[in-house]
Amino acid sequence: MTESLRIHIKVNGRPESAEIAPNLMLVDFLREHLGLQGTKLACDQGACGACTVLLDGRPVTSCLTFAFAADGADLQTIEGASRDNGTLSQVQNALHDCGVPQCGFCTPGMVMMMEGFARQDPLPPGQTLETWMNANLCRCSGYQGFRRALDQLANEAGNP
Amino acid sequence: MLIDDHTIAASRRRIAGFRLHRPVTIDEACDLLARFSDGAMLHAGGIDVTNRMKRGFLQPHVIAVQQVAGLSGIRLGETEIEIGAATRHWDIEIDPGLRHALPTLCDYVAGLGNIRIRMQGTIGGNIMAAEPGYEMPAVLAVLDAELVFRDCATRTERRLTVDQWLEIRGANPGPLLLTSIRLPRRPIALAWNRQLRPALSLVAALRHDGTGQMRGRMAVTGGSSGPLIADIALTAAGREDPDLGLVARAWVDRLPLLQLPLGPDAGYCSEVIPILCRRLLQTLSKRLP
Amino acid sequence: MTALPNTLAHVGRSLADVNGHDKLTGAARYASDFSLAGMLHAKILRSPHPHARIVSIDASKALAVPGVVGVVSGEDLSGLDHTYGMFIRDQPVIAVDKVRFAGEPMAAVAAETEELAYRAIAAIHVEYDVLPAISCIADALAGNAPPLFDGRLHPSSLQPPPLCSSWVQEPAPNILFDFSYSFGDIEALFAGCAHISEDRFTLARQSHAALEPHVAIAFASDHEHVEVWSNNQDPFLLREDIARIFGLSAENVRFHAGLVGGGFGSKSYCKIEPIAVLLARKTGRPVRLALTMAESMMTVCDHPAEIRLRTGVSASGETVVRDAVVELDGGAYADASPSVAMRMGTRFNGPYRWKGVRTRVRVIRTTTIPAGSFRGFGMGHVTWACESQMDMIAGRIGLHPAAFRAQNFLDPGSSGAPGERVLDCDLTEGFNAVRNRIADKTTSANTNRGTGFAVACKGGGSSHRADARIDIHPTGDVTLAAGVTEIGQNTRTILTQVAAEVLGMDTARIRVVNIDTHSTPFDSGTHASNGATVAGLAVRDAATKAAAEVLLFAAGRLQCRVEDLSFRQMLIVHGSASYSLSDLIDPTMKDNPASFSGAASVQTPGGSLFWMPIWTVAEVEVDDETGIVRLTRLINAADVGRAINPQRCISQIEGAAAQGLGQALFEDISYRNGQPLTATPLTYRMPRLADIPADFETIILEQGRGPGPFGAKGVGESGNLTIPAAIANAIADAVGARVMDLPMTPDKILRAIRAKAGASPSGR
Ligand SMILES: Cc1cc2nc3c(=O)[nH]c(=O)nc-3n(C[C@H](O)[C@H](O)[C@H](O)COP(=O)(O)OP(=O)(O)OC[C@H]3O[C@@H](n4cnc5c(N)ncnc54)[C@H](O)[C@@H]3O)c2cc1C
Ligand code: FES
Numbered sequence A: 001m002t003e004s005l006r007i008h009i010k011v012n013g014r015p016e017s018a019e020i021a022p023n024l025m026l027v028d029f030l031r032e033h034l035g036l037q038g039t040k041l042a043c044d045q046g047a048c049g050a051c052t053v054l055l056d057g058r059p060v061t062s063c064l065t066f067a068f069a070a071d072g073a074d075l076q077t078i079e080g081a082s083r084d085n086g087t088l089s090q091v092q093n094a095l096h097d098c099g100v101p102q103c104g105f106c107t108p109g110m111v112m113m114m115e116g117f118a119r120q121d122p123l124p125p126g127q128t129l130e131t132w133m134n135a136n137l138c139r140c141s142g143y144q145g146f147r148r149a150l151d152q153l154a155n156e157a158g159n160p
Numbered sequence B: 001m002l003i004d005d006h007t008i009a010a011s012r013r014r015i016a017g018f019r020l021h022r023p024v025t026i027d028e029a030c031d032l033l034a035r036f037s038d039g040a041m042l043h044a045g046g047i048d049v050t051n052r053m054k055r056g057f058l059q060p061h062v063i064a065v066q067q068v069a070g071l072s073g074i075r076l077g078e079t080e081i082e083i084g085a086a087t088r089h090w091d092i093e094i095d096p097g098l099r100h101a102l103p104t105l106c107d108y109v110a111g112l113g114n115i116r117i118r119m120q121g122t123i124g125g126n127i128m129a130a131e132p133g134y135e136m137p138a139v140l141a142v143l144d145a146e147l148v149f150r151d152c153a154t155r156t157e158r159r160l161t162v163d164q165w166l167e168i169r170g171a172n173p174g175p176l177l178l179t180s181i182r183l184p185r186r187p188i189a190l191a192w193n194r195q196l197r198p199a200l201s202l203v204a205a206l207r208h209d210g211t212g213q214m215r216g217r218m219a220v221t222g223g224s225s226g227p228l229i230a231d232i233a234l235t236a237a238g239r240e241d242p243d244l245g246l247v248a249r250a251w252v253d254r255l256p257l258l259q260l261p262l263g264p265d266a267g268y269c270s271e272v273i274p275i276l277c278r279r280l281l282q283t284l285s286k287r288l289p
Numbered sequence C: 001m002t003a004l005p006n007t008l009a010h011v012g013r014s015l016a017d018v019n020g021h022d023k024l025t026g027a028a029r030y031a032s033d034f035s036l037a038g039m040l041h042a043k044i045l046r047s048p049h050p051h052a053r054i055v056s057i058d059a060s061k062a063l064a065v066p067g068v069v070g071v072v073s074g075e076d077l078s079g080l081d082h083t084y085g086m087f088i089r090d091q092p093v094i095a096v097d098k099v100r101f102a103g104e105p106m107a108a109v110a111a112e113t114e115e116l117a118y119r120a121i122a123a124i125h126v127e128y129d130v131l132p133a134i135s136c137i138a139d140a141l142a143g144n145a146p147p148l149f150d151g152r153l154h155p156s157s158l159q160p161p162p163l164c165s166s167w168v169q170e171p172a173p174n175i176l177f178d179f180s181y182s183f184g185d186i187e188a189l190f191a192g193c194a195h196i197s198e199d200r201f202t203l204a205r206q207s208h209a210a211l212e213p214h215v216a217i218a219f220a221s222d223h224e225h226v227e228v229w230s231n232n233q234d235p236f237l238l239r240e241d242i243a244r245i246f247g248l249s250a251e252n253v254r255f256h257a258g259l260v261g262g263g264f265g266s267k268s269y270c271k272i273e274p275i276a277v278l279l280a281r282k283t284g285r286p287v288r289l290a291l292t293m294a295e296s297m298m299t300v301c302d303h304p305a306e307i308r309l310r311t312g313v314s315a316s317g318e319t320v321v322r323d324a325v326v327e328l329d330g331g332a333y334a335d336a337s338p339s340v341a342m343r344m345g346t347r348f349n350g351p352y353r354w355k356g357v358r359t360r361v362r363v364i365r366t367t368t369i370p371a372g373s374f375r376g377f378g379m380g381h382v383t384w385a386c387e388s389q390m391d392m393i394a395g396r397i398g399l400h401p402a403a404f405r406a407q408n409f410l411d412p413g414s415s416g417a418p419g420e421r422v423l424d425c426d427l428t429e430g431f432n433a434v435r436n437r438i439a440d441k442t443t444s445a446n447t448n449r450g451t452g453f454a455v456a457c458k459g460g461g462s463s464h465r466a467d468a469r470i471d472i473h474p475t476g477d478v479t480l481a482a483g484v485t486e487i488g489q490n491t492r493t494i495l496t497q498v499a500a501e502v503l504g505m506d507t508a509r510i511r512v513v514n515i516d517t518h519s520t521p522f523d524s525g526t527h528a529s530n531g532a533t534v535a536g537l538a539v540r541d542a543a544t545k546a547a548a549e550v551l552l553f554a555a556g557r558l559q560c561r562v563e564d565l566s567f568r569q570m571l572i573v574h575g576s577a578s579y580s581l582s583d584l585i586d587p588t589m590k591d592n593p594a595s596f597s598g599a600a601s602v603q604t605p606g607g608s609l610f611w612m613p614i615w616t617v618a619e620v621e622v623d624d625e626t627g628i629v630r631l632t633r634l635i636n637a638a639d640v641g642r643a644i645n646p647q648r649c650i651s652q653i654e655g656a657a658a659q660g661l662g663q664a665l666f667e668d669i670s671y672r673n674g675q676p677l678t679a680t681p682l683t684y685r686m687p688r689l690a691d692i693p694a695d696f697e698t699i700i701l702e703q704g705r706g707p708g709p710f711g712a713k714g715v716g717e718s719g720n721l722t723i724p725a726a727i728a729n730a731i732a733d734a735v736g737a738r739v740m741d742l743p744m745t746p747d748k749i750l751r752a753i754r755a756k757a758g759a760s761p762s763g764r
């Protein structure tokens, strides 16, 4: 029954082409086909956001997205979040400064959510990063570290 | 559909192979839907389809409609607003034209679920998923929207009000493709309360009817049969017609709340629905100049 | 934060998590990222019935699925010591003859892919003879309740009861454990009390819901050896369990543990590992058993409970005597329940002075998810009931709840009960730290706004052994090995700071290695907030010894006395000269050490090693028409002895507080008809960012009396304990209605408001 299909995806700027089964989930394509294990799988139901990646700039749940649905897309994962020279991005730095990672399992998804927000240009009215972050679960923290990081980012944006 | 069968845990690895179809026109999509009827699933944003497949609801054919031309996007007419069925929530909340024409709908959608869900999920998927807690049918009903379907068996278009759709949807209406949602373009105030979601979510709309009265509709989402909807009116003197308390109580009786594994019991709902309804109406009457 | 003066270089600084960079860039690897060549994938078939006899299992169709390599069921356990449990071993690795909760493992399959494993378990046919379910404590205690076990005692490793207490193992088929504790002449004391309050409180079933589900990868190279990679919090305990179950020598069982994606108690003690080992032994191939999060939620949870408290106070409001009767819903199997019962049973005195305390804690068996250890180990239960009742009593006797508490706090240096460790903190100071920050309701204009206090004091660090080894390499790098698992408490960072402080070196050159039970020093498990304290002492001592090794070697090379040398910044200083380690290594000599090692072991006695006090104020706004409550402010203060890393202390307390907030307002795996309704990540409501009040403050106090390195003590389990009671007290302050059942959902709050409107004003 399963027919394979060929997809073309840009992953962190690198073109990838693969023959995949239609039932392959994007998270497995990343973790198993491309070996990009930074994207985490936690709930496998769309509830937690640990598997968040950016699909054409939009944060989506890679455990609820078939790989075929990413055909032709530009995909950003946690592996592409740091700066090209390997140092932390502004978002990652803020999280680092604010002592955010505890167990770290939610962290890649949280980072991608924040990177996705930073990449919204122009930012539609009424959108705040705090409400975006409400999408993702962290069971270790009380989210205050994230709030402190948001404040830091806002300050940095205020006085560049 | 809230309770998972835990005998075999839900998992993406339970999704057996399927045949993928990626039509690019409405006709093509319709052909496929008619051809495979019972053996196919439509996949728009894919949120519910995928979660259902993870729980073991599998079909040999999956028809992905994300690339179908004309199925997504927002068109503003003189008297009507048309939203393509495969338009994502996010694209509704940020559409500049819609924000101008019907800003409260943008705000309503912006408060739905969470950003990941709105970035991926579609308005059509929310309606057609027919899940008890999903809110789009209610808000569209109070805005007097019409659902435009393509009947894939007869190749004809069918326009149904949300109320009509809710009535027939349980009775296997055949292979239907929702193509768009049409809303009247006119000044209208909208208010909602989501504090008790997913158990209860309320929404109400009110507008001047030209005769000195304020007319509108109110809906409560929560029961497993879809939203309960009622017409409401306020006289210029602020008198309710019909009595809101009675409407609310009638709803309460009809809400099969015990089907809900989440949230409060029926007794509680029957107490608070009238209160929340009245508050919504107060907000609305203040908002309408 | 109220800080101690700090002249230290590393201790007291908020060093970022040593694995933080990797966690932020996606480079961090967890057990769920681990794979072995030729690995099979396992899936578990679970029982749909809460209680049933297994008539037959037919796996032939599953075995016929191409790619399926092995199937195991209860039959495969014959000849094995096949049950486990922390003190009472009543839980079979896979159901044998009978199932006792919906979701219990019935069979497991190993196949070439996870898809095939799923297909195979769907093809297993089980015939059940369905028996009545026991969904709650009341059902279990009803006269007609079906027995879950045949009444024979299970093998156990129960320790003798602590002072003033006694226990009975499995006194009845549906009662797992009956624990009693008492000091003082209880009835005589009650007879002398001016006021006696009797109240009943309940708790719901909270799920740990750690983000990384349980995973175990097992490989049995031959019949005598097993190697396992898992995210269990207790690799060394598990080694013993696996050895016992499979009849192996512990030296032949090797566990590996790296970063763990959250635990909170859910990954303590034996869990899914034996199933992975069983399949690995059966197939001869490496087997990966990865649960989904929903399956993890069905593996273990916290105890629902009923607590009846009778408390007597004197006319002047002195706390005199307390009698607590508790029923814990332990679920189908023991897991850590006896231990939880013992811990909570000895702690009903809380932070106050009593002349007598009596408790009886019974663990009841039901056909629900086995309950085990959860952050706080029963202390959250105790605090919910006791701190709610403190406010109720204050209301009844006309005292301000804050004043009532303050007047009865234990004094520093005094002991709350016979044999109990003396108080190593100042309760009054901590209480004032939060009390002074919030206005009482009387000063607030909004009538539906209220504030509530709660205080708790949990013991930590008891009966724990932690070993550590420090290797100083000639390059100036240091390897730190200790058996504490890193589950998000950032212990690796804390231990790094301790070692850096002792060695006077840069933290960046210290590497903490993953755990391998073949080479990592022993640790009796990541529990009871003991990482920083007990392992911290072991690391301190190991580092001291390693530095001594360096100096001994240097004295030999420099031909001087050890006392004339010092070791700072990886330099050996001799008078005005200083040498690096490599300077002293003469390649022409034969006796150059590969590294300088120091090893240490710390064993703590039974009973609490230190106290983790927590003081909380919550402020709420209640909609009295709907019962919807909004938490507007939350302030927690905790004494950490000495904050080795203030930011990590704050994170622990904040994270715990969020779990307490969830427990207070919505978390609950509820059951209907024997089936769990909300045991999935989509249906189990957990705190999100928007649930956390913007005004949320954590105050770290350094009262300086911790037994750990540099005066530190644990902080991991205090922040959640007080939150439910503080919120309940705030609701009562706001609208005069008292909720005594968790979670405090709007319907319960509204019912309480209605009940108050209809009843006479009896207390707050
Ligand atoms: C975590 C989470 C939180 C959520 N919170 C909310 C919330 O607060 N409020 C709320 O209202 N909703 C909420 N939702 C629901 C969400 O809005 C829907 O899941 C989403 O809109 C579905 O859209 P989709 O395109 O992904 O649907 P799909 O999964 O693609 O489709 C859903 C169903 O509709 C059918 N379908 C799709 N398009 C068509 C069409 N054009 N014609 C005919 N049939 C069609 C499919 O066959 C399928 O049966 C939440 C969902 C999740 C997972
Ligand atoms: S793992 Fe995808 S949302 Fe939780």
Ligand code: FES
Residues within 6 Å of the ligand: A100, A101, A102, A103, A104, A105, A106, A107, A137, A138, A139, A140, A141, C211, C261, C262, C488
């Ligand atoms: S850091 Fe553990 S879940 Fe967020």
